[in-house]
Amino acid sequence: MRDSGSFRDPSGFIFLEKNILYRQINLTYQKQYDHLMKSGLYEALVRDGIFISHTEVSYPLNDPAAWCVIQPQRIPLISYPYEWSFGAYKDAALATLKIHRKAVDFGMVLKDASAYNIQFVQCSPKLIDTLSFDFYEEGQPWIAYGQFCRHFLAPLLLMANIDVRLSQLMRIYIDGIPLDLASKLLKRKGGITALQHIHWHAKLSEKHADDGKKQEIKRIQPIKKSGFIAIIDGLIRAVEGIRLKNIRTEWGDYYSETNYSQEASKRKEEILASWMKKIEPQTVWDFGANDGRYSRIAADSGAQVTAFDIDPIAVERNYQQGKKTKTDILPLVLDLTNPSPAIGFANQERSSIEHRQQPDCIMALALVHHLAISNNLPFSMISEWLSRICKHLIIEFVPKEDSQVQTLLRTRKDIFDQYTLEGFKTAFENNFSFIAAEPITGSDRILFLCHSKQFIHSENLQLDQ
Amino acid sequence: MIFHLDLLLSPRNYLDPGTGSMLLQVIIAALAVIGGFLFMIREKVKKLFSKKKMDEIHGEDAKSEEK
Numbered sequence: 458m459r460d461s462g463s464f465r466d467p468s469g470f471i472f473l474e475k476n477i478l479y480r481q482i483n484l485t486y487q488k489q490y491d492h493l494m495k496s497g498l499y500e501a502l503v504r505d506g507i508f509i510s511h512t513e514v515s516y517p518l519n520d521p522a523a524w525c526v527i528q529p530q531r532i533p534l535i536s537y538p539y540e541w542s543f544g545a546y547k548d549a550a551l552a553t554l555k556i557h558r559k560a561v562d563f564g565m566v567l568k569d570a571s572a573y574n575i576q577f578v579q580c581s582p583k584l585i586d587t588l589s590f591d592f593y594e595e596g597q598p599w600i601a602y603g604q605f606c607r608h609f610l611a612p613l614l615l616m617a618n619i620d621v622r623l624s625q626l627m628r629i630y631i632d633g634i635p636l637d638l639a640s641k642l643l644k645r646k647g648g649i650t651a652l653q654h655i656h657w658h659a660k661l662s663e664k665h666a667d668d669g670k671k672q673e674i675k676r677i678q679p680i681k682k683s684g685f686i687a688i689i690d691g692l693i694r695a696v697e698g699i700r701l702k703n704i705r706t707e708w709g710d711y712y713s714e715t716n717y718s719q720e721a722s723k724r725k726e727e728i729l730a731s732w733m734k735k736i737e738p739q740t741v742w743d744f745g746a747n748d749g750r751y752s753r754i755a756a757d758s759g760a761q762v763t764a765f766d767i768d769p770i771a772v773e774r775n776y777q778q779g780k781k782t783k784t785d786i787l788p789l790v791l792d793l794t795n796p797s798p799a800i801g802f803a804n805q806e807r808s809s810i811e812h813r814q815q816p817d818c819i820m821a822l823a824l825v826h827h828l829a830i831s832n833n834l835p836f837s838m839i840s841e842w843l844s845r846i847c848k849h850l851i852i853e854f855v856p857k858e859d860s861q862v863q864t865l866l867r868t869r870k871d872i873f874d875q876y877t878l879e880g881f882k883t884a885f886e887n888n889f890s891f892i893a894a895e896p897i898t899g900s901d902r903i904l905f906l907c908h909s910k911q912f913i914h915s916e917n918l919q920l921d922q
Numbered sequence: 923m924i925f926h927l928d929l930l931l932s933p934r935n936y937l938d939p940g941t942g943s944m945l946l947q948v949i950i951a952a953l954a955v956i957g958g959f960l961f962m963i964r965e966k967v968k969k970l971f972s973k974k975k976m977d978e979i980h981g982e983d984a985k986s987e988e989k
Contacts, residue, residue, distance in 0.1 A: 466936050569937055603943030653950050662942030677944060684951030691954035694961060 461805035466569070468588040478531055479516065484524045486588055489565070493590050498563035505559075507552045508584045509576075532585060533740070533761045533787070534814045537807055538572040538608070539628040540789040540797060542773040543616050543701045544780075545582070546624060549575040550609035550696045552582040557599070558689045561682075565590045570605035572612075572627070573807070577787050580779040596679025599688065603662070606654050607633025610696070614655060615639060617699045618646040621769045624790075631801050636662060650695040701773070721899035725822070726754055728895045729851065732906050733758035735893075736849050738817035744793055745824035749775035749786055755820065756784045763816070765791040793824075794832045811846045815914065819847040823902075826855040829876055830865045836875065836884035844888035844911040854881050854903045878903070 463471040468486035472479050482490050493499050502508035509530040516526035538546060552575060557567040568591040576585045591600075599605075608627075611634040615623040619642055626634045636659035643651050680688075733755055741755040746764035748771050756762045764786050766772050775788035791797060797810040821843070828834045843850055855862055857876055885891075889907035896903050 468936075598939070598944045598947040600937055600939045602947055603940040604937060606943075653946075653953065657949070658943065658946050660942075661946050662940055665941035665945065668941045678948045680947055680951045684955055687954035687958045688947060688951055691950075691957050694957075 461803070462573075462801065462807060466586075466588055478529060479514070480511070480527050480529055480587060481518075481520065482524050482527065482588065483522045485522070487524045489591055490524070490587070492563075492565065492592070493587070496563045496565070498560060498565060498590070501559060501563070502556060502584070505555075506581055506583070507556055509587075511587060527587065529585065529587065532576045532578060532583075534763050535808075536577055536787065536789055537627070537797065538612065539625050540791060540810075541577075541624065542769055542776045542788060542790060543613075543621055543624075544773050544776045545577065545580070545788075546572075546609070546613055546616070547696060547699065548580075549577075549582045550605075550613060551693065552584065553605065553609065554689060554693045554696065556584050557601075558686070558693065560590055561593055561686060561689070564593050566593045566599065567591075567601055570601035570608060572608040572633070579783060579785055579787060580776055593682075593685075595682060598677075598680050599685065602688075603636075603658070604633060605692070606636060606658055607639075609633075610650070610654050610692075611636060611639035613696065613699045614647045614651050615642055617701055618643060618651070621701060624769070628797070628800065631806065650698065654692075654695070718899040721897050721902075722750075724898045725853075725904065726751070728897070728904050729754045729820070730758065732851060732893065733760070733818075736818060736906070738849060740814060740816045741818045741820060742814075742816040742847065743820045743822075744791075745822065745827070746775065746788065746820075747771045749778060749788060751820060751822055752786050752788075753782075753784055755818070756786050760785070760818070762786045763814075764788045765793070767792045793828065794834070815912075816847050818849040818851065819843060821850065821852045822904075823853055823855060823861070825852060825881070826859070826862045826865060826876075830862060830873055836881055837887065840885045840888045841911075844909040846912075848909055848912050849892075850889060850905075850907045850909065852885070852905050852907070853897075854878060854905065856901045859901055 458473050460471040460473065467483065468489070469480055469482040472481065499508070503510045509532070511527040511529040514526055514528045518526065538549070541549065549572060553567065553570050557570070560566050567589050569586070569589055571586075574584055574586040574589060575582050577583070607630075612624050612627055615626070615634070623642070626638075636655055640651075640656050640659040643655060647655065729751060737758070738755070738760045741752075741760040741762045743749070743752040743755065743762060743764045746752045746766050747768070749764045752762045752764040752775070762785060764772075764775055766775070766788070767790070769790050772788045772790050775786070779786050779788060791810065799805065799809045799812065800807045825836075825839065828839050829836060843852075856878060857863075857866075857873075882891075885905070885907060888911055889909055891905060891907050893906040894903055
């Protein structure tokens with residue numbers, strides 16, 4: 458089965474057979490692939506940890522355009538730029554530039570600079586597209602420069618200078634944020650980096666937008682290799698210089714402002730650890746993970762954890778922590794009331810979050826009141842959705858008397874008659890079997906461990922790799 | 923020396939590089955070379971000062987040890 462997101466580059470494509478991921482490399486890409494492998498570039502990039510490895514496999518080739526087939530390293534969970542925190546986005550941009558810079562030393566360049574070509578293994582970015590390299594030709598500008606600015610520089614500058622949430626524009630614009638839009642939004646912010654790569658870039662692109670209609674052939678001064686390298690080095694310095702201003706969001710200080718006693722936190726950790734031992738999940742999604750305190754318990758039990766939160770600053774903290782500790786956690790930004798949808802051509806190029814992985818376990822800790830009260834979601838709808846996407850669920854019931862719920866209700870009318878422990882149990886019993894329930898000592902909250910009645914294992918998850 | 927833009931482009935490219943993006947690189951290449959040179963100087967000066975500072979600290983340490 459050919460991946461529906463792998464169609465742009467005629468050099469080859471990704472396909473899946475018997476749950477094994479392959480990449481076909483076409484005859485048109487033979488020379489580039491051979492150079493990548495024999496020049497030492499592949500080895501150098503894999504050694505630096507910024508490029509996925511692969512093995513060459515003997516695969517029956519029926520396609521006359523095919524040259525060979527490789528089996529790339531699998532990425533635990535495919536993520537998209539609009540789900541990355543600022544630090545992850547910046548690291549992805551730097552990885553792209555460093556790969557491009559190293560490629561030049563080996564007589565090659567990156568022929569594309571799509572943010573979707575970068576994926577994370579834990580908190581480490583890697584280029585996943587083996588077909589992204591082409592030969593460097595003296596005089597030629599960088600073909601992917603415009604794409605790099607739309608996919609990386611514009612979102613980073615907007616996140617740092619205007620609002621960190623503007624990475625969500627990547628969800629609307631699949632080929633990166635249009636530079637004229639980025640220029641309008643940035644106004645005069647972003648310094649010399651924005652001036653050159655966004656404002657001038659947008660103006661010049663606009664000026665030459667209709668060049669295709671003109672009969673005359675455009676003439677251009679070739680760029681010397683020293684200039685070509687200087688642009689890459691300048692871009693690396695520019696990206697390194699983009700920093701997030703010190704801002705505080707609603708969740709950023711959650712753990713210092715929570716109503717949890719130390720005793721309750723400790724008890725919660727103990728229960729989670731014992732349940733993890735019991736169900737031994739290989740993959741865990743932590744919904745409402747904040748800075749990943751409880752995600753780390755799942756990771757310590759040996760699971761691959763994806764820690765989702767709506768707050769980009771909490772996710773950023775989790776990411777920076779993950780980089781330091783190298784735990785098996787990938788923190789991502791996700792609004793559970795509007796999760797990442799399928800986007801792109803025929804809505805099949807980039808898949809929705811629930812079609813990328815089926816986690817063995819979902820943790821929904823201190824979350825249900827936000828969904829049910831802040832977002833008016835009935836328990837039955839929450840339960841139905843969760844039961845479709847995971848095998849096991851660990852969910853924390855937060856009663857109405859809890860001060861956090863009272864805070865939510867203080868500014869609105871309490872229309873939530875069904876928000877009771879009985880109402881919760883009845884709704885979740887429809888879709889789940891309860892395995893265990895433990896009150897969290899030192900609080901009024903209860904943790905439930907349940908098994909889904911609806912879960913159907915699917916082998917047709919989208920690859921996007 | 924001036925080249926035709928289409929002659930500079932490899933027939934293998936599948937992206938539309940955009941004329942504006944290509945022309946801009948000609949302009950910013952020169953700026954980037956100057957920028958890189960200034961950056962190098964700044965780093966050297968920084969290194970020199972931090973070395974001087976370190977030498978001073980070590981010098982003071984040595985003096986206090988002598989005392």
